[in-house]
Amino acid sequence: MTERAYKCRIYPDAAQRVLIAKTFEGCTGLQSITIPESVTSIGDRAFEGCTGLQSITIPESVTSIGYRAFKGCTGLQSITIPESVTSIGDCAFDSCKGLESITIPSSVTSIGGWAFYGCKSLQSFTIPESVTSIGDWAFKGCTGLQSITIPESVTSIGDWAFDSCTGLQSITIPGPVTYIGSEAFKGCTRLASVKIDPTNTRYMNDEAGTLLTRKGFVLWPHPSSACE
Secondary structure (H helix, E strand, O other), X not given: OOOOOEEEEOOOXXXXXXXXXXXXXXXXOEEEEEOOOOOOEEOOXXXXXXXXXXXXXXXXXXXXXXXXXXXXXXXXXXXXXXXXXXXXOOOOOOOOOOOOEEEXXXXXXXXXXXXXXXXXXXXXXXXXXXXXXXXXXXXXXXXXXXXXXXXXXXOEEOOOOOXXXXXXXXXXXXXXXXXXXXXXOOOOOOOOEEEEOOOOOOEXXXXXXXXXXXXXXXXXXXXXXXXX
């Protein structure tokens, strides 16, 4: 039996401030949804597994997107996050394999762990100047990602943040970054350069372009990359 496709509009209700956890989880026939201005938060796993979801309108009233909110929404191709949102939760768009573009506003200060894990169709990503940290595994397995811009505001890049981004060709680390996590660029088989801003006091490039800590510990190319 095939589930029917349908659209949904949540009607404004002064009492409806949060889309509670798992509100539409597993609604595979849901194709589009409009969230009213009364909602301020999209709860954990609210749309997880909505594989047929193609479009969603998030109003300016929403300030946070919860844990696994859109995980596994494989039909979602693009989404615009409004300027009101300040945080994107862990695994928020995990395994959204059809996601090709997403607009992150300058209001967002952190990108959670696994936030875009496995978003294989994502080709480019601009991190706004407001973001200070990129979570663990944030872009792991984004095999279509060819370029990403890391702004001067970022101070921390999590463990395995770009692991297995096989399409990524180059990346520049700005001066303020004080932490690059374990194996952050492991499995990036096409990555030709990781450039460090010369003003960075924690990390450096040697003459061969190797990424090192100032104490000489090699971060990239990964020591085991010759065997991968």
